[in-house]
Amino acid sequence: MRIVKLHKSNLMSFLEEISQESELWAPVKKYEDKHIFKNIEDFDQIDLDYTRTILPPKKLLFPPSFRMYEATPKKFHADFSHISKKTLFGVHPCDIHGLLIMEQFFKQSYEDPYFSEARKNLTIIGHSCWPDEHCLCRSTQTHIVEEGYDLFFTDLDKNYLVWIGSSHGDDLIQLKPDIFDEDVTEKDIQQFMRWREERDKAFQSEIQFEAMPDLMELKLGDSVWEELGEACLACGSCTSVCPTCNCYNVRDNPVLGKEASDITRCWDACTLENYSAVAGGENFREKKSDRLKLWYTHKLQAFISKYGKPACVGCGRCVATCPVDINIKTVAQSLQGEKVDAFWRRLNQEVTQ
Amino acid sequence: MNTTKPQSIKTNPFLPEPARIVRTYDLTDDVRFFQVRIADMEKALSFRNRPGQFVMISVLGAGEAPFSISSTPSRPGLLEFCIRKTGIVTDALFRIKENDLIGLRGPYGNGFPVDNMVDKDILIVMGGLGAAPLRSVLLYCLDNRDQFGRIILLHGAKRPAEMIFRDEFLSMKERDDLECYLSVDEDDSGQWTDNIGVVTTLFPKLESIDPANTYALVCGPPIMYKFVLKELVNLHIPKDQILMTLERRMKCGVGKCGHCAIDYIYTCLDGPVFTYWDVLHMRELI
Numbered sequence A: 001m002r003i004v005k006l007h008k009s010n011l012m013s014f015l016e017e018i019s020q021e022s023e024l025w026a027p028v029k030k031y032e033d034k035h036i037f038k039n040i041e042d043f044d045q046i047d048l049d050y051t052r053t054i055l056p057p058k059k060l061l062f063p064p065s066f067r068m069y070e071a072t073p074k075k076f077h078a079d080f081s082h083i084s085k086k087t088l089f090g091v092h093p094c095d096i097h098g099l100l101i102m103e104q105f106f107k108q109s110y111e112d113p114y115f116s117e118a119r120k121n122l123t124i125i126g127h128s129c130w131p132d133e134h135c136l137c138r139s140t141q142t143h144i145v146e147e148g149y150d151l152f153f154t155d156l157d158k159n160y161l162v163w164i165g166s167s168h169g170d171d172l173i174q175l176k177p178d179i180f181d182e183d184v185t186e187k188d189i190q191q192f193m194r195w196r197e198e199r200d201k202a203f204q205s206e207i208q209f210e211a212m213p214d215l216m217e218l219k220l221g222d223s224v225w226e227e228l229g230e231a232c233l234a235c236g237s238c239t240s241v242c243p244t245c246n247c248y249n250v251r252d253n254p255v256l257g258k259e260a261s262d263i264t265r266c267w268d269a270c271t272l273e274n275y276s277a278v279a280g281g282e283n284f285r286e287k288k289s290d291r292l293k294l295w296y297t298h299k300l301q302a303f304i305s306k307y308g309k310p311a312c313v314g315c316g317r318c319v320a321t322c323p324v325d326i327n328i329k330t331v332a333q334s335l336q337g338e339k340v341d342a343f344w345r346r347l348n349q350e351v352t353q
Numbered sequence B: 001m002n003t004t005k006p007q008s009i010k011t012n013p014f015l016p017e018p019a020r021i022v023r024t025y026d027l028t029d030d031v032r033f034f035q036v037r038i039a040d041m042e043k044a045l046s047f048r049n050r051p052g053q054f055v056m057i058s059v060l061g062a063g064e065a066p067f068s069i070s071s072t073p074s075r076p077g078l079l080e081f082c083i084r085k086t087g088i089v090t091d092a093l094f095r096i097k098e099n100d101l102i103g104l105r106g107p108y109g110n111g112f113p114v115d116n117m118v119d120k121d122i123l124i125v126m127g128g129l130g131a132a133p134l135r136s137v138l139l140y141c142l143d144n145r146d147q148f149g150r151i152i153l154l155h156g157a158k159r160p161a162e163m164i165f166r167d168e169f170l171s172m173k174e175r176d177d178l179e180c181y182l183s184v185d186e187d188d189s190g191q192w193t194d195n196i197g198v199v200t201t202l203f204p205k206l207e208s209i210d211p212a213n214t215y216a217l218v219c220g221p222p223i224m225y226k227f228v229l230k231e232l233v234n235l236h237i238p239k240d241q242i243l244m245t246l247e248r249r250m251k252c253g254v255g256k257c258g259h260c261a262i263d264y265i266y267t268c269l270d271g272p273v274f275t276y277w278d279v280l281h282m283r284e285l286i
């Protein structure tokens, strides 16, 4: 690991250099306080003053919908044409952790060539962030990141401290070696330490994840699940916005005027009604409460037992997104026996009054 | 701009192999037998599976679905399936004619632990479509007859006409190295000479079994599990020697799409064969 310094005035020229070789993707303001990762045509669009994007960057490696292959009567043609060289700039630590979890998942046992190929073609440049009231990443230990990036920029007023995380990252520095300052001074280090300390204090939400596997097991029959199931709209938004949700469906889309089909992979959500339906009209999880249990068992119990960490990187997207406040925070709080102020709770109280 | 051409993708687990339908005929009103050969001869001959594994079969314009391999790896070259007509993919399969091409990829799943079953007595209990995966292991054991102890087959169907592989199993009754018991819930044909009653009525007919030395393999409709498992436990067969195959929605077969997940178990990778012990310890399994 090597750390260098970049004066902020040199950022754009560096990004310009990078975009010669690959598409540049960065946060852009979509409306009001909503940001998205977007392919940058105009550098002025880039807005690094953001907390979380609507969709996590998984969409670059695992697009919401893409053709896996074309099927014809006699042959199957694999299709990788949706993959291109990309650089993702401005991604926060929690999202880098999300990409790492995805990578581990898609590469284990049967390696997914679509994911791996896209990952090989992706350069990741991280950027420091400041938590808002929804961020839970300190509880998930994903507020800092030590791997999974090529470069990482920490914003210190006039300068960036730049962590070089891979040999490819070093190649990027060599594109414009003059603008990077090897001399990180004691003053810079002090400034960085102060920034770290203040940021640590800025977190407002805390969850005890270590207790969750046992709490999930103990409270599986708890009435709170019925309460959550009553309120859930089965809209699937929580799944789309979660950086660690990887479920998908496969469609056979016949091509017009040709004896062929596009075999398409598209995002699916276990919170949707037909997710677990099988032949004979049997549906293993017809009830919304059962599907929510599946989601939270995966995040808070199963993944922890298998990998020693939750399948949650604390990005706060489910907190900011669910229209009825069903999210990792309110569910965990209620499992912990805390008082919860959430729409689903208020709804239930009003109904039973 | 910048479109990449992957040079080095050696294996793409999602890409099917073209395979030819060699022969089909009806087993019952809504279940059909399919004999399939992978079009590439070398691949056809090098295809190896364990009994109890499944493949993903695709039909152009309809999609893809999982099906158990009904044939035994001890007779390589051709793959056999019995398939019930129930929806989009299976309807399309029923429209397909001999010599037509389909897509096939696999084999997937754990299959039956045939190596652990060596020297043991094998008790197979099947009902309805449960015959599909269990025929594979039955034929495998018969083809390697000297590796196993007693082989006992219990097969139940609603009516004689609905008994899958009826003629094949009836002719097996002649064998003296297999204890074969067949039963129908009711006989509307007037020609049934075997047992009448649900499959559990066959249990009293068994000669006494040595439970610690027995592997029981069960597959059938959910209602059958309920009663058969009780009988097997009464016989004192250890719960981790009672094997069953489970059905889940599957969209990939290789542990990626998430559809078959139960807790941290992926039915397509860790199953579809589970022991009764597993089942008792996992919520939602059946």
Ligand SMILES: Cc1cc2nc3c(=O)[nH]c(=O)nc-3n(C[C@H](O)[C@H](O)[C@H](O)COP(=O)(O)OP(=O)(O)OC[C@H]3O[C@@H](n4cnc5c(N)ncnc54)[C@H](O)[C@@H]3O)c2cc1C
Pocket (backbone or CB within 6 Å): A274, A277, A278, A279, A280, A281, A282, B054, B063, B065, B066, B067, B068, B069, B081, B082, B083, B084, B085, B086, B087, B088, B089, B090, B091, B129, B132, B133, B246, B247, B248, B249, B250, B272
């Ligand atoms: C490991 C394994 C092995 C199997 N082996 C065999 C076998 O050997 N033989 C065999 O015949 N079958 C087998 N099956 C079952 C087989 O995979 C299904 O019958 C097949 O997927 C049905 O596909 P389809 O497109 O024809 O039906 P679909 O069009 O998917 O519909 C089938 C039925 O499922 C229900 N359904 C499907 N999708 C939905 C939805 N979105 N919402 C609500 N309901 C829905 C409907 O009620 C419909 O009747 C196996 C399954 C597994 C998992």
Ligand code: SF4
Pocket (backbone or CB within 6 Å): A231, A232, A233, A234, A235, A236, A237, A238, A239, A271, A321, A322, A323, A324, A325, A326, A327
């Ligand atoms: S939990 Fe919330 S976001 Fe998720 S499906 Fe239910 S209503 Fe939609």
Ligand code: SF4
Pocket (backbone or CB within 6 Å): A136, A241, A242, A243, A244, A299, A311, A312, A313, A314, A315, A316, A317, A318, A319, A327, A328
């Ligand atoms: S569960 Fe919620 S907070 Fe955790 S990673 Fe998913 S969207 Fe982010």
Ligand code: FES
Pocket (backbone or CB within 6 Å): B249, B250, B251, B252, B253, B254, B255, B256, B257, B258, B259, B260, B261, B266, B267, B268, B269
């Ligand atoms: S079938 Fe896709 S994960 Fe098991």
